[in-house]
Amino acid sequence: MPPYNNAAALRSADAPTPHLPVSEVVVPLPRVTPFYPPSPAPQPVRWRTGRRVLAVFARNPLVLIGATILLLISMVGLLAPLLFPGDPLAIVGQPFLWPGADAAHPFGTDSLGRDLLAGIAHGASISLRVGIAATALGLLIGVSIGAIAGYFGGWTDAILSRLIEIFQTLPNFVMLVVIVAIAQPSVVTLSFAIAIVTWPGVARLSRAEFRSIRARDFVMAARSLGFGPARIILSEILPSALPPLIVTASMMVASAILMESALSFMGLGDPNVVSWGSMIGAGREYLRTAWYMCALPGFAIMLTVLALNLIGDALNEILNPRNNEGPR
């Protein structure tokens, strides 16, 4: 057998391939015992929502910041009656005390000598209560109407869609002012009024979701089992329609807080309770001399809305069905 030079063969690549002589000796095949590594026992590990939530948090530290801020604000709001007993609207000291000037009033006092820190703490409770109540009510009205319109279609849809459009053509804030001007301003009426102006957006979103999910095969399969409309809407379609609604809800809380603040700023809020908006409203005349009166509650509003927006973004990621496929 002539020595076969690899390098030479490479160099003469254009030359015809050398004809290799066929060996006479039959080389026996080595006996190979196939060895398969024992496969690991299947783990009954399921990719649960809890782990996905943790993973999203780990990927996105801003969420953690948002959640922490919101938690702190809620704690302050809840514990305000304990931390700052007494009426936050009571005059407790010298007016126009700048923050840091007096250890007893670390955030200073306003033009009437009311403690700003106590006001912000009590205002947190009002703002969050209005935000959550208004969002809950707005979701209830919006999802119900949107679900009925989207599921049944036809005339029901046409009528309900017109109703939604009528409400959408009214300018939000004017409507809000009118409702609050007619009713006595209180936490309940404020929440109700904010829900009245925010539900059309939710209704449109849920109508679109229900319409598209209703056309999916599993809804037809559910109908083929004799399920009634109520059951299909609540237990078949709603869970699949929830993710965008929950994300919207977090934004709605933020916008409800802003609306409440705006109403209070205009003096249309509940005069008997302190809220962040009413504090800004009270401080606006002294904006040039004592800007801290507006800046501190304004900062609280900004912080809360920011926290809610961060959480909304994270919820969007957690609840997005495209992220539902865990490793498997």
Added chain:
Amino acid sequence: MSGHVSPPHRLAPSLLAVDDLRIAFGANEAVRGVSFDVREGETLAIVGESGSGKSVTALSIMSLLPSSARIANGSIRFEGREITGLDAREARKIRGASIGMIFQEPMTCLNPVMTVGDQIAEAVLQHQSISRKAAQARAIELLDLVRIPDPHRRAMDYPHQLSGGMRQRVMIAIAVACGPRLLIADEPTTALDVTIQSQVLDLIDRLRRELSMAVLLITHDLGIVGQWADRVVVMYAGRNVEQGEPGALFANPLHPYTLGLLTASPRLDDSYHYSDGPLNEIPGSIRSIAGERGCTFAPRCAYAGPGCRESIPPLLTLSDGRQVACPVLMQEEHRVASFNY
């Protein structure tokens, strides 16, 4: 493969009788006079190409027609009772309880956000007044019945964690959860692998015998029909053109459309290979329904004569129970000439 065991269906009473059913979408008729009956315990296959009205017929039996469609004429009698004019509440009592249905796409027919065990339990709870716990136990039994291994663990799985064949098994478990008398299977294996196909059809056939229900199998696959159906209805453009037992039908098709379908698919026993030459094809498409007055197949038919375009040929019933809506191939000289494929 267990193969199909024929029940004594010749003597069995009729479970579902569809008579001259016409379904209209606006001015267009998708189904233009379909008649067949399903006897207790048998498997009846409806065969036809896309657009022949098979699925719409199935949906009308379930009272699940889309709102744009309506039943223009005809009757559907289930267990001797007319079900076309039922109100929504009455129709819901039949759906799922007496008639179950499985769909083509197991990937999308299960609720993606509910465990399969819960979905089966929900189906049981809809029609039976038992506790949730009992329904969940029943769900695991049903998963076992459709041969899903390890049903206790699988019951807690979400649909995306199952394979296509498993999902179709879950769909079947849901459809038979309440022990229906009739199971409508609308292209149950089209979306599945060939190997899984026969498993699923075997399963349906076994359940048909064990639960003594009838099966209405809707398909475009003639290979399935020969093995699993007791009788075949061939549909074309919203009408049934031929009906008979698969063996007789395949050996001796009496309608040019059936003949065209059979010669359009290769058969192992002819030792035909696709490289030998082109397969026979039926010219045109189902949309070319030009002869509104005459036979709907006439524009595509190789045997069409002038008489075919004048009037719709009636559905003739022959002595052995076969039905055919074409007089042409029953003339002897055509039969001999045509069957040398």
